[in-house]
Amino acid sequence: MPELPEVETIARGVNLRVRGDRIVEVWFGGKREPFKTPAARQAKGLEGRSILEVHRTGKHIVCELGAAADRPLDQRGGSPLVECASEPSAQWIVHLGMTGRLLVTTPDAPVAPHTHARVSLMSGRELRFVDPRRFGRLEFRELSRNTGFLAPGADPLSVTAAEFARLFHGRRLAIKAALLNQKILSGVGNIYADESLFRAGIRPRRLAGRLSRAELEGLRLALGEVLRDAIRLGGSSVSDYVDAEGARGFFQLEHCVYQRTGLPCLRCQTPIRRLVLAGRGTHYCPQCQR
Template identity: 45%
Template sequence: MSAPLVGRSEERSDEESLFSLEFRAEVRFLATLGMTFCGVVSKLRNKSLTSAPHLSVVFSSRLSSSRRRVILSASIPMPELPEVETIVRGLQRLLPGRRILDVRLGKTDFIDDPVQLGESLPGCRIESVTRHGKFIVFALLRSNPAASATASDVASKVTSAGVRMHLLVHLGMTGQLTVRPAADSAPPHTHAIFFLDDSRELRYTDIRRFGRILVVADSRIGEFRDRLGADPLEITEAEFARRMGVRHARIKALLLDQHALRGMGNIYADESLWHARIHPARQADLLTRKQLRALHREVRTVLQTAIRLRGSSVSDYVDAEGSPGRFQLRHRVYQREGKPCARCAAKIRRVIVAGRSSYFCPRCQRPPRVRKRARQSVDAIKRRR
């Protein structure tokens, strides 16, 4: 029987503990928004909710008033592939070979099991830092497993070289991972500090605490990696067309589907679609080969350019050394509603696609045509009203 994940995940099924990790930050965020919905409405009561820049409220008229659904779609940006890749490259330059001496935790509601985390990590050497989708993966090795038998038995795989395990970090909406001198005071909302053997600290800071930290056994890291889709920087044109071109779903939804492409998010989906001149609501299985080829090319180009410019700092994102990115200066549509398109000067618009705010140019990215039968159905509904 393979070793389980550390902490609370021991009580979860494999599907819950691994398959859904990528989406928990967004789920927790939307749940919090739902609890504060009344306060939001009171603040916006003199404004049109559908025109608010970062909040769209959609009511389902087919439900009774007692069961009316409220769908909240927030465009607060989450660190995506370029931001996480930038952080990982910085950490990979700073951390391999360093040993974790101790761990200090603040608020721990985003950590699978803070007690076991604190027991497992001290004494571990950081071997490498890599990215898998939006996850930051620390490969750890503890050379003396006897020093902490209970923690290692739960979390890790014992080998002749020592105990191997992997620390996974998802930044959620506002998470930051930085390496700072121990003499520097920690900023507010620092909830995890990993003390290193060179008088520096690896700090996890998260205002909203929608991130995730957990330890995965070495024997199960392959299973974790297999749960997510292809990396958009590595996927071939043929594989991209196979994953995208046969699905009866909106192309924006597929780009955000972590089982199809791991690491893509709202910013870079919108930017890639603009460059490829494809409307975010287009059905993926109706795209031509030429369009799929263009989208594959633009996804890679946009992501590579964003990495070169160290990501987009449109909210709380900073790199491993605390510096902001610059790709937000290259945004063509994201959060530019009402501003002129850089290509044709038409005003950028915003719609909700796949539950997310989607920005597009109505002239460069023609909306999908409504089929005749669907149009007739819409007209019939209007006549009945």
């Protein structure tokens, strides 16, 4: 479901509402566990910890966690503000899969179907993970035993022209498939792959390694623009995406090709075509994209 702009919107919203708060209790439900870390170990690790900051890397939401309240941290007499400046000692990593939501609610808000995690906070708020298709994943990691989590690929918002060109050099797969590969770039999914290729005027089936330097640079700039525009509009709500408060995004109104099969291209009126590439529905304008 959510790609970079949606995950960024959710992470910002959650950060605004829970930063500096403390986890009191954690509940995990559901038959099979959509968890990378077993639920019991995850709950034990989370309970009592402060939330220092929530941010995004790739399509992952990372909650930076401080020490648990009953540990010797208090001996330093640290106020919450001091604590926020301290180093994180653990992380809670949320991947939303296709249909995952991370919501900040009040404890008495109706519990949606497919709610797999409820995290109650000292402020009285609650953080909820809801995911009908259960493709999402929750992971807890101690930073004493692991390094901080970093998405495997380059960040599409800050990648340089030289690095972008190097990432696709010599690759014999379709450029659309390459854009979707999270080990190359982290954060691009089906919507923004199609939309950026349209804006760059490149056909999705072109081989990545055959694109000219100029085409690659055009694609890098188009991708950055699309992602930034989408973040500005709170992401794309195609069916059920909502932010941390349950509000929909508006970038779906700006889509030029995604899910517009048969409709006239907004630039040249040619009907938009659909094909399946890398197992994903792929939309493009046969006239504008070469």
